[in-house]
Amino acid sequence: xxxxxxxxxxxxxxxxxxxxxxxxxxxxxxxxxxxxxxxxxxxxxxxxxxxxxxxxxxxxxxxxxxxxxxxxxxxxxxxxxxxxxxxxxxxxxxxxxxxxxxxxxxxxxxxxxxxxxxxxxxxxxxxxxxxxxxxxxxxxxxxxxxxxxxxxxxxxxxxxxxxxxxxxxxxxxxxxxxxxxxxxxxxxxxxxxx
Amino acid sequence: xxxxxxxxxxxxxxxxxxxxxxxxxxxxxxxxxxxxxxxxxxxxxxxxxxxxxxxxxxxxxxxxxxxxxxxxxxxxxxxxxxxxxxxxxxxxxxxxxxxxxxxxxxxxxxxxxxxxxxxxxxxxxxxxxxxxxxxxxxxxxxxxxxxxxxxxxxxxxxxxxxxxxxxxxxxxxxxxxxxxxxxxxxxxxxxxxx
Numbered sequence: 001x002x003x004x005x006x007x008x009x010x011x012x013x014x015x016x017x018x019x020x021x022x023x024x025x026x027x028x029x030x031x032x033x034x035x036x037x038x039x040x041x042x043x044x045x046x047x048x049x050x051x052x053x054x055x056x057x058x059x060x061x062x063x064x065x066x067x068x069x070x071x072x073x074x075x076x077x078x079x080x081x082x083x084x085x086x087x088x089x090x091x092x093x094x095x096x097x098x099x100x101x102x103x104x105x106x107x108x109x110x111x112x113x114x115x116x117x118x119x120x121x122x123x124x125x126x127x128x129x130x131x132x133x134x135x136x137x138x139x140x141x142x143x144x145x146x147x148x149x150x151x152x153x154x155x156x157x158x159x160x161x162x163x164x165x166x167x168x169x170x171x172x173x174x175x176x177x178x179x180x181x182x183x184x185x186x187x188x189x190x191x192x193x194x
Numbered sequence: 195x196x197x198x199x200x201x202x203x204x205x206x207x208x209x210x211x212x213x214x215x216x217x218x219x220x221x222x223x224x225x226x227x228x229x230x231x232x233x234x235x236x237x238x239x240x241x242x243x244x245x246x247x248x249x250x251x252x253x254x255x256x257x258x259x260x261x262x263x264x265x266x267x268x269x270x271x272x273x274x275x276x277x278x279x280x281x282x283x284x285x286x287x288x289x290x291x292x293x294x295x296x297x298x299x300x301x302x303x304x305x306x307x308x309x310x311x312x313x314x315x316x317x318x319x320x321x322x323x324x325x326x327x328x329x330x331x332x333x334x335x336x337x338x339x340x341x342x343x344x345x346x347x348x349x350x351x352x353x354x355x356x357x358x359x360x361x362x363x364x365x366x367x368x369x370x371x372x373x374x375x376x377x378x379x380x381x382x383x384x385x386x387x388x
Binding site: 096 | 256257278291309320
């Protein structure tokens with residue numbers, strides 16, 4: 001069994017990579033040089049035809065072409081890892097709820113944070129409710145830190161990096177989550193904070 | 195077994211509703227009055243605490259609180275329907291690939307289409323490759339029209355509505371897909387085109 005993650009610093013590959021590190025799942029990291037335009041070369045386009053990062057090749061499963069399964073989209077990679085390598089999914093409701101948070105992170109939260117017009121309109125309400133949903137030290141789904149936490153926290157932890165002027169004190173659970181995340185060895189490793 | 199979809203016209207509820215109609219899955223539609231602010235009232239916030247549409251209640255499964263499972267995020271609702279009601283998922287690779295396209299639609303494609311700065315930068319490349327990936331009459335994953343097609347096509351079919359000036363002739367497979375979609379009875383019903 002071999003997992004290959006195609007990524008690069010400052011790409012969404014950090015998210016599945018953080019999950020792999022937290023769960024102690026063996027993987028090979030192939031760094032794709034965005035500045036050198038390596039993501040637009042035929043070798044990489046054969047893996048992800050859209051030329052985006054991350055992508056995952058999992059040779060423990062076969063894709064429709066009979067070759068090792070290749071996936072793109074960080075959220076889909078996370079669900080796949082949770083399903084097959086993280087021993088996280090204990091039943092059908094849990095799978096659906098994990099996927100709910102992956103989509104929330106990659107679609108709703110990403111747009112609310114990084115699209116300026118949406119940020120003004122949606123940000124405070126979303127943050128307020130997310131602050132309610134988060135209980136420090138408790139996972140979003142199930143009994144252990146997992147893919148849902150990984151996706152939601154990865155976006156929240158970008159806040160102090162991209163918007164250092166943003167006052168997060170109205171959201172104490174989110175502040176606490178960001179602070180504890182910045183202490184996690186796996187997160188520090190993946191984010192190059194060591 | 196009962197499925198309740200909370201939606202309203204011109205919300206992302208159209209996407210899972212189209213899937214339910216195409217697959218002939220029985221469901222109850224509860225329309226939430228956005229103008230009357232019904233999505234911010236306690237009754238609806240008990241279903242989706244973020245106050246967004248759509249949401250799904252599936253009483254064939256129990257959530258962690260022992261109550262019927264409640265889900266938000268249109269992409270997560272689609273994967274759940276594909277998994278449990280659409281008889282679509284024939285194996286683990288197929289599940290991961292369907293989810294890949296759901297995330298592609300709701301995250302990457304949605305941002306490329308509707309966020310102006312991204313639309314200029316990403317739109318042509320994304321559309322070009324999507325045009326390659328689509329084969330008229332063939333589903334994106336598996337043997338039959340499914341959740342992946344529903345999500346990707348739902349976004350593409352917004353193009354002539356929101357951007358009627360956009361020339362789609364460089365993307366003939368996408369043009370053909372939009373045209374054939376506009377003829378599907380289930381799509382016409384959900385979009386109020388009859």
